[in-house]
Amino acid sequence: MPEGHTIHRLAAAFDAGFAGQRVRLSSPQGRFETEARRLDGQVLLDVEAVGKHLLLALGPEANLDPLAGSPAVSFVHVHLGLYGSWTFAGDEGFAAAHAIGAPRRRVGETEHAVDDGDAEAGDWRRIVPRETVRLRITGAHGLADLTGPTACEVYDAEQRAALLARLGPDPLRADADPERLFDRVRRSRTGIGALLMNQDVIAGVGNIYRAEALFRARLDPFVPGRDLSRGMVEGIWEDLVPLLAYGARTGRIVTTEPEHRDIEARIIERSRGTRQNGDEDPGVVPREKSFYVYHRHTLPCRLCGTIVRSADVAGRTVFWCPRCQSVRTRRAPWSREHDASAWAYAD
C-alpha cells in the first residue's frame, strides 16, 4: 500500500540490483506472459519513479539510450494500486545493495514471505513463485516478484512521455516544477484535501501524506484551493519534499515532530506545567507515534486534545483536527512555521 516514497525506494532497489544487467522476465500467474516472453533476456537500461508509477526501460543492447526514442526500447509500467507489492530475494550482495535500512528480503510494502517451496537455505534461485506473481524479474544476483498490481503493462516512449506530462510535480524528482501545482491549486474550487490526492495536481501524495501535510500546515482539508495564498501552497510543497524524502530514505512515513509524539505527556505537561523526558529509541519511531491525524479519528489531537475527525471525501477517508485545522483565511498567519529547515526532516 504505497505512496510515492515507496515507489522511489523501489526504483532505487531495481537500479542497484538489476540496472545494466540482462534480466529474465516471466509471469507465473500468466496475465503478463506474452509481454514477459517478448522482453525476456533484454537489458534493464533504466529505472524511473514518477509519483506512484514505476517505469523499467528495457532494450536488446546495453548501450541504448532509453530516452533517445529508439523503437527497440520498451518501458514496463507498474502501478501497485492498493494491494500491489514487490518481493525481493537474492544473495548477500544483492540484498545489501538495495536494502537501505530495510528488511533484507523485501522492499515492497506488504510483509509477506516468498513461497520458498523446497528451496534450501540461502538459494534464492530455487524459490518457487506464488501463483499470484504477475511478473518475476531475475538478474544475476537476485529476483523480484510482483503481485497484485493495478497496472503492469508495456509502454513505448510516447506513452511514457504522456504519463509524465499528465502527472503533477513529484516532490521526490529533481525535475519537478511546483509552479504547476501552485497554478492548479489556486485556480480550483475543489478542496485542498481532494486536490492533494489528484495525481495530475501533485504526484506521489496519498492518503497519509495528504492528511499529515494538511495538519502540519494547519489547513482545513475543505478549504477551496483558490482561497489559498501562494505562500501557503508553497509551504505545503516545501514541507512535502523533505517529508517524502525521509520516507524514501527510511521506508517509513513519519510526520510527527519529536516533541509532539507523546500526547499523554503533553497533556500532563500542559496541566501541570512540568516537562517530561519523552525520549525514545532514536532512529525508529513506532507507528502509533508517527502521525498527527491519519487513522487517529476518535483520538485526541497531539497538539490541542480535540478529538480528531474523519470524513469520506470522494471515496477516501480524510482525517483532520477541527480545531488546529480551522483556518479559512487567504493569508497564512502561520507561514513562518513553514520554514522547512525548522522541521526535523529537512535534509
Added chain:
DNA sequence: ACTATATGTCCAC
C-alpha cells in the same frame, strides 16, 4: 473458514 481492511485508480451512471 470467514470477514473487514488497506498508504489506489478507473469507469459507468
Added chain:
DNA sequence: TGGACCTATAGTC
C-alpha cells in the same frame, strides 16, 4: 457517486 478490480493479512467465529 458507487462499484469493480487487484491481493495479503489480521481479526473473529
